[in-house]
Every structure is written in structure tokens, then in C-alpha cells.
Amino acid sequence: ASVPKLPARSHRPKQQLGQSYLSDPNTVAKIVRSFEKAVHERGGSSTSAVLELGPGLGALTQLLVSSFPRMVAVEVDPRAVEILRKDLPKLEVRLQNMLKLNYSELLLEMGGPCFVVGNLPYSITTEALLSLVLSPRSIRFAQVMVQKEAAERMVAPVGSKDYSVLSVMLQAFARLRQLYLVPPTAFYPQPKVVSAVVELDFDHPTTEVDVGVLLDVVKESFRQRKRALRHSLKGYLQKRRLLHFGGHSFFSLRLEATALRLEAIASRWEAIASIG
Numbered sequence: 631a632s633v634p635k636l637p638a639r640s641h642r643p644k645q646q647l648g649q650s651y652l653s654d655p656n657t658v659a660k661i662v663r664s665f666e667k668a669v670h671e672r673g674g675s676s677t678s679a680v681l682e683l684g685p686g687l688g689a690l691t692q693l694l695v696s697s698f699p700r701m702v703a704v705e706v707d708p709r710a711v712e713i714l715r716k717d718l719p720k721l722e723v724r725l726q727n728m729l730k731l732n733y734s735e736l737l738l739e740m741g742g743p744c745f746v747v748g749n750l751p752y753s754i755t756t757e758a759l760l761s762l763v764l765s766p767r768s769i770r771f772a773q774v775m776v777q778k779e780a781a782e783r784m785v786a787p788v789g790s791k792d793y794s795v796l797s798v799m800l801q802a803f804a805r806l807r808q809l810y811l812v813p814p815t816a817f818y819p820q821p822k823v824v825s826a827v828v829e830l831d832f833d834h835p836t837t838e839v840d841v842g843v844l845l846d847v848v849k850e851s852f853r854q855r856k857r858a859l860r861h862s863l864k865g866y867l868q869k870r871r872l873l874h875f876g877g878h879s880f881f882s883l884r885l886e887a888t889a890l891r892l893e894a895i896a897s898r899w900e901a902i903a904s905i906g
């Protein structure tokens with residue numbers, strides 16, 4: 631078997647940018663095929679709004695752009711952007727931090743909610759995924775590759791040990807499914823861990839929810855994950871004058887963070903969120 635090596639003309643990968651490049655063509659083809667199939671199954675087409683996060687040297691991008699010529703790719707490393715612009719002149723590449731993307735603007739620019747694809751940098755996986763739910767109406771569907779442990783946190787059932795802020799927030803706005811695992815040998819440099827591909831179907835909230843406020847409250851809840859929420863959140867909500875919005879019912883909950891499901895207490899979250 632051939633040992634994965636740095637693709638020709640490429641730069642030295644930067645660990646802090648989570649640069650672990652896909653170098654196995656079979657894995658690349660499998661990921662692109664499953665994304666294309668998912669887009670078409672959801673009524674998308676070659677003209678749909680497709681966004682790739684962290685294209686790197688374009689392993690996935692070169693196949694994706696022939697299927698989705700209007701796609702946009704967002705990459706923070708100028709060295710990679712330069713290579714992409716040279717290799718794929720028709721591709722729209724933006725030199726930008728994916729965490730600073732304005733998804734609502736993208737929705738308008740691209741003419742509809744995005745289909746997102748990406749082999750995410752492991753160092754910012756959680757933030758990148760949370761940034762998707764911060765504007766849930768702008769995203770239609772996402773297929774992401776993450777470390778297996780992150781995938782487990784994404785899909786963790788309520789009450790399990792992996793249940794976390796990420797699980798609550800993603801599961802509140804999307805239906806998640808883990809598709810398949812990808813071994814370290816598919817990458818250069820090889821990571822120490824196994825990766826997993828997960829898909830997310832976004833359900834668009836019917837009411838205006840300030841997801842930023844919601845996220846803060848959920849984060850606060852998980853600071854003491856085993857404490858009843860009415861105790862662990864009391865000071866936090868009091869300080870922010872959010873207390874009375876939740877009404878007494880919020881504090882009658884004996885729930886702890888690990889039992890928190892946003893739909894289950896939707897009315898209270900809406901009340902809290904609406905003042906954000």
C-alpha cells in the first residue's frame with residue numbers, strides 16, 4: 631500500500647489550523663458521492679448553494695466544483711487559497727475565517743439556504759458546528775467530517791456521558807446521523823484518531839429564537855452538569871434579568887443539564903430567548 635504523503639506543490643501542514651489533508655482518493659470519492667446524493671435527495675441540484683468549509687488543498691473541492699459550479703469555499707490559510715485559485719480558477723474561494731462567516735448574508739448572496747460540506751479542522755470543530763446553528767435558517771443541510779469523539783458528542787443521546795452543549799444545540803435545530811468512519815490512513819499527516827462523517831438536516835424554527843442567548847444559557851447549564859438547572863442557572867439568569875421570563879415553571883424543573891432537551895422545554899426557551 632502506498633504511504634500517504636504531502637500532495638505535490640503543497641506547503642507544510644500547520645497543526646494549529648488542523649491541517650490534515652485527505653490523501654486517499656477512494657475516501658475522497660466516497661465523501662463527495664455521499665454529499666452529492668444527499669443534496670439531490672433533498673431536492674437540491676447542480677445550481678444549489680454549496681459551501682465548503684476549509685477546502686485546504688482542494689482534495690474534495692476539485693470534485694465538488696464540477697458538480698456544483700456555483701459553490702463557495704472558505705479557507706483561512708492564504709497559502710492554500712493561492713494554490714486553490716491557481717488549480718481551480720472557476721472556483722470562488724474566500725480567504726476568511728469560517729467562524730466569522732455571516733450565514734444570513736450568505737443566504738441572500740447564494741439565493742437560498744446552504745448545503746454545507748467540510749472536513750473540519752479538529753481544533754475548532756465545536757465552534758464551527760455551533761456557528762452553523764447560530765443561524766439555523768441559513769443552512770439546509772450539512773455533511774461534515776470530524777474526529778470520532780466529536781461525532782459521538784454530536785449524536786449523543788440525552789442522559790449519556792457524551793451529552794454536551796454541542797449535543798443539545800445541534801439536536802435542537804437539526805436531525806443528525808453518523809454515516810461512516812474514516813481511518814487515519816486516509817490522511818496526510820495521519821491523525822492519531824479515527825474520523826467520522828456526520829450529516830445534519832436542519833429543521834427551521836418557526837418562531838424567532840435568539841440562538842446566541844440560548845447558547846449562553848445552555849453553556850452555563852453544563853458548567854455543573856449534574857446539578858438541577860433551577861439551582862445551577864438561578865444566579866446566572868438573575869444577573870441577566872432573565873429570571874422572570876422563564877416563569878416559575880422553569881425553576882420547578884428538577885432537570886439537570888444532562889437531561890436537557892430544548893424541545894422539551896421549548897416554551898421556556900422561547901421566552902428566555904426572545905429578550906436577547
Ligand SMILES: C[S@@+](CC[C@H](N)C(=O)[O-])C[C@H]1O[C@@H](n2cnc3c(N)ncnc32)[C@H](O)[C@@H]1O
Pocket residue numbers: 647648649650651652653683684685686687688689690704705706707710726727728729748749750751752754
Ligand atoms: C482537516 S483540513 C481539511 C482540508 C481539505 N478539505 C481536505 O480534506 O484535505 C481543515 C482545513 O481547514 C482550514 N482551516 C482551519 N481553521 C480555519 C478557519 N478558522 N477558517 C477557515 N478555514 C480553516 C485549514 O487551513 C485546513 O485547510
